[in-house]
Amino acid sequence: QDVTAGKTKAGVCAACHGAEGVSVIPDYPNLAGQKVKYLESSIKAYRDGQRKHAVMSPMASGLSDADILDLAAYFAALPANK
Amino acid sequence: QDVTAGKTKAGVCAACHGAEGVSVIPDYPNLAGQKVKYLESSIKAYRDGQRKHAVMSPMASGLSDADILDLAAYFAALPANK
Numbered sequence: 001q002d003v004t005a006g007k008t009k010a011g012v013c014a015a016c017h018g019a020e021g022v023s024v025i026p027d028y029p030n031l032a033g034q035k036v037k038y039l040e041s042s043i044k045a046y047r048d049g050q051r052k053h054a055v056m057s058p059m060a061s062g063l064s065d066a067d068i069l070d071l072a073a074y075f076a077a078l079p080a081n082k
Numbered sequence: 083q084d085v086t087a088g089k090t091k092a093g094v095c096a097a098c099h100g101a102e103g104v105s106v107i108p109d110y111p112n113l114a115g116q117k118v119k120y121l122e123s124s125i126k127a128y129r130d131g132q133r134k135h136a137v138m139s140p141m142a143s144g145l146s147d148a149d150i151l152d153l154a155a156y157f158a159a160l161p162a163n164k
Contacts, residue, residue, distance in 0.1 A: 026119040033162060037108040051133060080115060080162040 001036070006074025009067055013075075016055065021078040033080025039072035083118070088156025091149055095157075098137065103160040115162025121154035 013031075018024050021032030031039065045051040046060035047068070063071070095113075100106050103114030113121065127133040128142035129150070145153075 023117055023120075026117050027123065028117065029120040030116055030162070034112055035105055035108050035110065038105075038111040041109065042111075080112070 001069040001073035003070075003073045003077050006070035006072070009071055010074050012059070013071070017075075021075045030080070031075035032078035034076055036072045036076035039075055040068055043068045043071060083151040083155035085152070085155045085159050088152035088154070091153055092156050094141070095153070099157075103157045112162070113157035114160035116158055118154045118158035121157055122150055125150045125153060 016023065016025055016028045017031050021034075022030045042051070043056075043060050043063065044065075046053060046056040047063055049057075051057075060068075098105065098107055098110045099113050103116075104112045124133070125138075125142050125145065126147075128135060128138040129145055131139075133139075142150075
């Protein structure tokens with residue numbers, strides 16, 4: 001897991017989940033400070049079809065396991081303070 | 083949504099999600115400071131079968147809409163600091 005690589009890959013996430021991982025949309029979760037393992041399993045669940053969402057399913061569909069670990073490490077490392 | 087009622091109903095949640103909504107288990111998400119709407123839709127998704135989890139599905143199965151709103155309000159109001 002590479003936080004710096006995750007930050008680069010996370011650019012597109014900010015539109016919904018906020019520039020610092022605190023969501024700007026009430027329906028969408030904050031990611032900052034979340035557990036890295038939970039973030040990893042959630043993104044994989046969207047990619048692999050156990051979870052379905054109109055935005056997240058296509059977003060996750062092109063991600064490798066390494067991409068997902070980098071993204072999870074990046075968001076987990078952000079401060080959770082609102 | 084009633085934060086105090088939510089706190090009472092949240093007793094059983096603490097075993098996995100922590101006494102203050104910060105999970106003690108890496109696989110399970112922190113709930114403290116999460117968006118109330120996201121918490122509500124997540125618990126409903128477990129209750130109604132769109133999301134499945136060995137623990138959360140049975141936990142959510144007996145909850146009313148009002149229970150879920152109270153729980154969501156309680157966890158959203160907890161400080162997100164790790």
